[in-house]
Amino acid sequence: MNLTEEQIERYSRHILLKDVGGAGQEKLLQAKVLIIGTGGLGAPAALYLAAAGVGTIGLVDGDTVDLSNLQRQVIHFTADVNRLKVESAREKMEALNPDVRVVTYPERVNKDNIAAIIRDYDFIIDGTDNFPAKFLINDACVLSGKPFSHGGILRFDGQTMTYVPGSACYRCVFNAPPPKGAVPTCSEAGILGAVAGMLGTVQAAEALRYIIGKGRLLTNRLLIFNALDMEYRQVNIRRNPECPICGEHPTITELVEAEQPICDLRSRYHA
Amino acid sequence: MKLVINGQEETVELQEATVAELLRYKKVEMPEMVSVEYNGRFLRQAEHETVRVKDGDRIEFLYFMGGGMAG
Numbered sequence: 001m002n003l004t005e006e007q008i009e010r011y012s013r014h015i016l017l018k019d020v021g022g023a024g025q026e027k028l029l030q031a032k033v034l035i036i037g038t039g040g041l042g043a044p045a046a047l048y049l050a051a052a053g054v055g056t057i058g059l060v061d062g063d064t065v066d067l068s069n070l071q072r073q074v075i076h077f078t079a080d081v082n083r084l085k086v087e088s089a090r091e092k093m094e095a096l097n098p099d100v101r102v103v104t105y106p107e108r109v110n111k112d113n114i115a116a117i118i119r120d121y122d123f124i125i126d127g128t129d130n131f132p133a134k135f136l137i138n139d140a141c142v143l144s145g146k147p148f149s150h151g152g153i154l155r156f157d158g159q160t161m162t163y164v165p166g167s168a169c170y171r172c173v174f175n176a177p178p179p180k181g182a183v184p185t186c187s188e189a190g191i192l193g194a195v196a197g198m199l200g201t202v203q204a205a206e207a208l209r210y211i212i213g214k215g216r217l218l219t220n221r222l223l224i225f226n227a228l229d230m231e232y233r234q235v236n237i238r239r240n241p242e243c244p245i246c247g248e249h250p251t252i253t254e255l256v257e258a259e260q261p262i263c264d265l266r267s268r269y270h271a
Numbered sequence: 272m273k274l275v276i277n278g279q280e281e282t283v284e285l286q287e288a289t290v291a292e293l294l295r296y297k298k299v300e301m302p303e304m305v306s307v308e309y310n311g312r313f314l315r316q317a318e319h320e321t322v323r324v325k326d327g328d329r330i331e332f333l334y335f336m337g338g339g340m341a342g
């Protein structure tokens with residue numbers, strides 16, 4: 001693959017980086033990244049990956065844009081309210097960078113469709129806001145040996161980790177979804193919009209670095225930050241021999257879905 | 272005793288305590304929802320009652336963070 005004159009100019013600030021260069025940019029143009037959820041985390045991730053020239057970007061989301069999303073889901077504009085999020089996002093990404101092919105999946109991931117959706121992709125970004133989906137994505141990626149970035153946000157806090165086959169997975173840290181009813185309310189606890197942007201951008205950077213193959217990914221580490229006091233910390237984690245999916249005696253050998261509280265169904269991807 | 276809790280060295284006014292007692296001492300809300308890493312190893316929930324912390328231990332309390340649900 002040869003970069004065109006226009007591509008050399010468009011990606012010049014990448015090409016200048018010795019860890020990216022022309023070769024890294026070509027890798028990006030040939031890469032396929034899937035973003036599950038085009039909400040608070042998925043929106044900035046989608047914009048940065050499109051700008052970076054990731055050749056194929058898949059978007060999975062069954063929701064439509066709500067006015068209350070616009071405070072943080074920066075890929076959707078006021079005129080997009082009530083449109084499918086994947087359509088709204090695709091339009092912006094294609095306008096930003098015609099090199100990018102956007103594939104849309106206007107649906108939710110579930111135990112029956114997720115394996116087929118992730119199959120074609122090199123790296124997956126979890127931008128969902130609910131635990132059943134987060135555990136399902138972890139399990140599907142572990143079982144199919146796909147690298148992915150986990151991200152979670154709440155109020156002023158965010159945490160993220162990256163899985164590649166052989167590293168600690170999300171279930172190594174959090175064994176199972178929180179039990180139904182253990183959580184006091186289904187309504188949004190609130191989130192500072194910029195926190196979603198900070199975390200989604202870290203996730204995009206993980207995907208880019210995975211593709212380029214440079215640097216040290218957030219594997220076997222959990223990055224935790226609090227944006228109220230602007231404090232970051234890292235917790236080293238390691239593979240848990242008792243992990244139910246990647247441990248020594250796995251009890252999860254096929255995909256399962258945790259129960260989803262009824263009142264949360266509407267807001268699956270509103271992270 | 273001195274412990275390193277969430278990366279910060281802290282003196283706790285406990286002579287001897289289980290992880291569950293430490294969680295109570297630290298006033299951690301919903302301790303059953305916290306994943307505890309004790310000197311690099313994740314504890315099973317049942318171990319919160321049996322594992323005893325000692326001077327110099329490193330303990331991380333990790334919380335579920337999912338978005339709107341963890342209200």
Ligand SMILES: [Zn+2]
Pocket residue numbers: 168169170171172173239240243244245246247
């Ligand atoms: Zn695991």
